[in-house]
Amino acid sequence: MKTPSSSRANPAPGARLFDLLVSRVPQRRVRLLHWLIAGLVYLCTALLLLNGIRQGWMRAGAMAAWSAFVGLVLVAGYAALRSGWSERFADPALTVWQLSMGVIAVSWGYVICGPMRTSALFPLMFIFAFAAYSLRYRQIACLTFFAVAGLVVAIVIRQALAPWIPDPGPVPPLQVDINNLLMILVVLPALALVAAWLSALRTRLRAQRAALEAALADVERLAVVDELTGLPNRRAMMDTLARSATHARRGLLPFCVAMLDLDHFKKINDSLGHATGDAVLKRFAVVMSEALREGDVLGRWGGEEFLVVLPGATPSVAQAVLVRMQAAGRDALLPDRAVTFSAGVTAYRDAEPVEAMLARADKALYAAKAAGRDRVELADDGGPGLHAESAQPAME
DSSP: OOOHHHHHHSOOHHHHHHHHHHOSSHHHHHHHHHHHHHHHHHHHHHHHHHHHHHHTSSOHHHHHHHHHHHHHHHHHHHHHHHHSGGGGSSSTTOHHHHHHHHHHHHHHHHHHOGGGHHHHTTHHHHHHHHHHHHOOHHHHHHHHHHHHHHHHHHHHHHHHTGGGSOOOOSOOHHHHHHHHHHHHHHHHHHHHHHHHHHHHHHHHHHHHHHHHHHHHHHHHHHHHBOTTTOSBOHHHHHHHHHHHHHHHHTTSOOEEEEEEEETTHHHHHHHHOHHHHHHHHHHHHHHHHHHSOTTOEEEEEETTEEEEEEETOOHHHHHHHHHHHHHHHHTTSSSSSOOOEEEEEEEOOTTOOHHHHHHHHHHHHHHHHHTTSSEEEESSSOOOOEEOTTOOOOOO
């Protein structure tokens, strides 16, 4: 039994012939499929024109000249596309050239088709549908002007050559209607294919736009959210600080900040592994967020360091919030050992840069660590740090 891979390796003769006709190079194959559809429209139109000769509506010589022109256009287009020669141009599908030749063929057909000349214009629908699929609006405008000019020239030529154009006399309306119906049956399937391509293109564009919007949303989220903890990251916290400082300078709302650092966090990573360390950081983010007041903002500053912005808080209020956070987190982060943090707290001073405030909080944090850890050190009043009342021995 043949496997799918062997079937692909040995395609059927019909498939090999089709690959030979339209190439196996993806982009070239698409261009040649478009050419093939255009060729089928030309062929079916030529068959309808042959009926016009039988009805006495047009001369065989005129039909032969038109067919020779169309055949030459098709052969030249196929050779350029199949060989890859057209790929040296900005428009490797030769779209403008092919559609312009189509307009010339339609205008020529209008001259020679006698009573069939109205239906000879129907292929213009296919030409402009394909233009909508392939061309820019300025190119479509130029093609429109070219088509109108071609029709004007065809009318002038018809008048000039009136003595040489067959005049079959009155044509039965039913015969005209049947001819129009047959031409519509030629053009509409081609229009349907172009419409299907346009629909598929719109679907792909919608999918790509949705994917792009999702990617941009992820980028925007990652730009302000710490990926591990889900807290605001350093950039987001700097924005929060800038807004808080602006409000404070306007006399709207004072605020404090606290710089936090988990005590002996390196020992957790070394003894329990980085996966446990990451789990501690994520749990810390959840527990500390629940211990904050409404409106307070906790963010990850970097590594095991966190920053808290406390709008409307005085240093003593901020200190009380930090002590509550210490109590909430001490026994909630690991099941069998206490995890503590040290913190430095400071209040915003009028018109100072936020960098000065952060430096002061960082200095207070280092003072808390130097004093034994598991402390909240105030930078503003120079007072002693506060050790949590229920503090257990810090991890060594």
